[in-house]
Amino acid sequence: MPFSLYLLALAVFVMGTSEFMLAGLLPAIASDLDVSVGTAGLLTSAFAVGMVVGAPLMAAFARRWPPRLTLIVCLIVFAGCHVVGALTPTFSVLLITRVLGALANAGFLAVALTTATALVPADRKGRALAVLLSGTTIATVAGVPAGALFGTALGWRSTFWAIAILCVPAVLGVLRGIPRAPSRNGAVPALRRELRELGSPRLVLAMTLGALINGGTFAAFTFLAPVVTEIAGLDAGWVSVALVLFGVGSFLGVTLAGRWSDRHPGLVLGIGGPLLLAGWLTTALVATEPVALLALIFVQGVLSFGVGSTLIARVLYAASGAPTMGGSYATAALNIGAAVGPVLGGIGLGAGLAAPVWVAVGMTGVALGVAAAFRRSVVGSSVVE
Template sequence: MPFPLYLLALAVFVMGTSEFMLAGLIPAAAADLDVTIGVAGLLTSAFAVGMVIGAPLMAAFARRWPPRLTLLVCLLAFAGCHVIGALTPDFSVLLISRALSAVATAGFLAVALSTATALVAPDRKGRALSILLAGTTIATVAGVPAGALLGEVLGWRATFWAIALLCVPAALGVLFGIPDGRRAHGLGTPTLRAELGVLASPPLILAMVLGAMINGGTFAVLTYLAPVATETAGLPDAWVPVVLVVFGSGSFLGVTIAGRLSDRRPGLVLAVGAPLLLVGWVVLASTAGCPASLIAIIFVQGMLSFGVGSTLIARVLYAASDAPTMGGSYATAALNIGAAAGPVLGAVALAGWRVPTAPIWVAGMLVATALILLGATRSARRANPSRRRRGDAVMR
């Protein structure tokens, strides 16, 4: 794999750490800024919304820019938002800076996905995607616990400063490691309308919906994993970072394995991994009261959820191959629609069922729905062979 891919993964690691670290900083930020924890929780919602709208918005706005310039602008804007967040005494300013940093993150990831797939052979998009997503999974393993520890020792603002400083080597890596290739102009480049028209493609719609469902289940569980560990399994609070590291370790293994299979055997990954993922969520919800079972299953579920989810996001890139400048934003949007919707559905389930394991059942229902949709699509392809070739963009 080209070395610039690993430089992009470094930046994704920094941004992933920022995205996930906030869960452990909200109580301290709420006390410092004199708002309730519920109001401080809007910081998470603002980031999620910014991620969903930021990917297509930034990709469309900067589609004629050189990829290296777009990546640098997004990365520097992201760093600047964290400097503002570290300095401001006003919650409203922090909220706005958080939303803008999410827009920059989404724009970076959208362009990074398109850039990564352009750096490799056309049939290795899944492998390139796995390297980028490895930056996110390593963030859950190392970045988030480190950020939580730093925030506990030096205060929540110190974590924002650390993220801003980590952007410096990431920016240097982009500046000196990413080729200064300019987007092609003229007849060879599809118009924005043509690239947006690709969104009407049934294989692309299917891949995006399935990817959003699987990732929605993943983030529903990940967001509320702490109360499952402490209230259901009875583990001390000090074990929460350990559980997150276990999940992140499984996630890293999952994207690594899927990256080697998703280009050539996506059907195998989905046919085997998705049913196992469903079974795993049911088993986890049923046995979460046993600490040993929780830790073992959460590792497996991290591996399966990110393996299946990353494979589906790779299929989005394949299905959007006729949208070279916007395809990465479609993959990013699918990923983050799930990341935004999953915690909301988990919160609704928690409010209704009043048990910490409710989000796990939500994850199971989302995966079950995805399997039903996938099965119905397969049946339709068998009944109408003329659709088979188009469906191959999602599964082979």
Template sequence: MPLPLYLLALAVFAMGTSEFMLAGLLPDIATDLDVSVGTAGSLTSAFAVGMIAGAPLLAALARDLPARASLLGCLLLFAAAHAVGAATTSFPALLATRIAAALANAGFLAVALTTATALVPPDRKGRAMAVLLSGTTVATIAGVPGGSALGTLLGWRAAFWAVALLCLPAALGVLIGLRGSGEPARPLSEDGTAPPALRSELGRLLRPRLALTMLLGALVNAATFGSFTFLAPVVTVTAGLDDLWITTVLMLFGAGSLTGVTLAGRLSDRHPGLVLAVGGPLLPVGWLALATLAGKPAALFTLVFLQGTLSFAVGATLIARILYEAAAGAPVMAGAYATAALNTGAAAGPLVAATALGTAAAERGPFFASGVLALAALALHTASIRRGEPPR
């Protein structure tokens, strides 16, 4: 894999750390800015909405810009948003910076996905995508616990400053690593001709196969983030463990996600059907097993790792399929479609899981909700196979 690809992954690591570490900082933010924890939670929702809207919007705006300029601009905007957020004493201002950061994150990821697959031969798109997304999985293993620990020791503002500073070497890497890369963010079509007009690329969303693959990706990601968001109360209440074990469980999930992305990178280019055929049925079984056995620490630790592996193996394969499906008719917007599907699931999953917390299942409820979401994805995929239109 080319060096620029790993430099892009470094930037994705910084952005993933910012996105996920907020869960551990909300109480501190609420106290410091004199708002309720529920109000502070809107920072997460604002970020998710910004990610969904920002991917297609910024990808469209960056069509005629060099990839390096687009990526660098998004990184600097992301860093600036965190610097302003770290310095503000106003909650509305902090909320605005989260939206700006989300737009920058979405724009970067949309262009980076397209750029990453352009850096490698066509038959290695899946591996390139896996390397890029490994930045997110490493963030769940190291960045998120590190950010939370920094916030605990020095306050939430220190965590925001750390993310801003982390963007600087990533920006330098993009600047140097893509030097001489004057090609526009708008890549050529697979046949080597100029890409279609924006209206034509947007029209690809009406293609059943692409729409189905995006929906499957959103459902799997909703199941993933629905349970990931509410792992902490499962650890402390259901399993009866000390707060210190929360970080261990989150790191186990992160280690599983890295394993899953690595597997997807190896298999999604040539054997995507195998990943979906094996992982698809196991996902809902695993979520329901977690809901049943979460009270036993050994089972909790094992299943959290396995579900992290399965979720990201299946999810990453579906993202690769989105890139493949859209590449011929929407080479510029392909990354935006993958990003939008990913973040639609990330936004919807916690909302669905939160409603399950109020049921008789209590802290186990999100696992049941994830099982239902994964079953819905499996049912749609099975129906598509019978119609002869599964993701290829």
């Protein structure tokens, strides 16, 4: 894999830390800004909504810019949003910064996905995606638990300052790893032609499945802290342990999927999907048992990111006719789920703290039912059938 892919992954690590870090900070933010935990969970959904809207919007707006310029501008805006978020005493302002930061994140990720897949042969998109998403999984291993510890020791605002500071080496990495290139005027298809790809049943199916699986993951992950502390009865310090376990599992899952998803997507989805559903169901039933819960958090990290990244690779294959917009379609699929999942999980909190995990059960079950009904279309875009 080209070294520039790993430098892009560094920036994805920074942004992934910001996206996921709220899982360990929601109770502190809710207390400080005088809102409920369910309302604070809207910060995750707001970020995801910004990603859904921002991915195609930013990709279309900057599609003729040099990729390096787009990536750098997005990182600078992202850093600025975190500075404002660290300073504001108002929940509504924090919510707005999350949306604007998500727009910048969306633009970055959409261009990064397109750039990453352009750096490798056509039959290695899954491997390139795995390298890029490793930045996100490492964020859950190191960045998110560190953010939770920062939040516990120094207050939740310290994590926002840390993200803003980490954007500096991310910018330097992009400057070093992505070559200066001229504008791509005349080298890309018409925007209308790329948007027509959204009418492809195979692309719509892949995006839908990716959104459902990611929605289930985010529904459970966003409200992981109260599950660990309130249901399992563990101390607040164990939230960081749980996040590390999930992150290590997700890194393993995306790495394994990267090796298999290009040539054997049916195998990954056919085995991993049912296991993922069984895992969420078991988690909901045994969440009161600390040891079992922590073990399942690790396993679900492996399965959710293994299955989820394979489906996002399917989106990239299905969107091969949209070279500048395909990355935005994959980003939108990821974040439609990330927007809907926490909202459903937050609504369900009224019925009990385990409700978000049951939301994950439901969304995963729907995804498996749809995938079973249209199996040939799901895996049919492989390079090797």
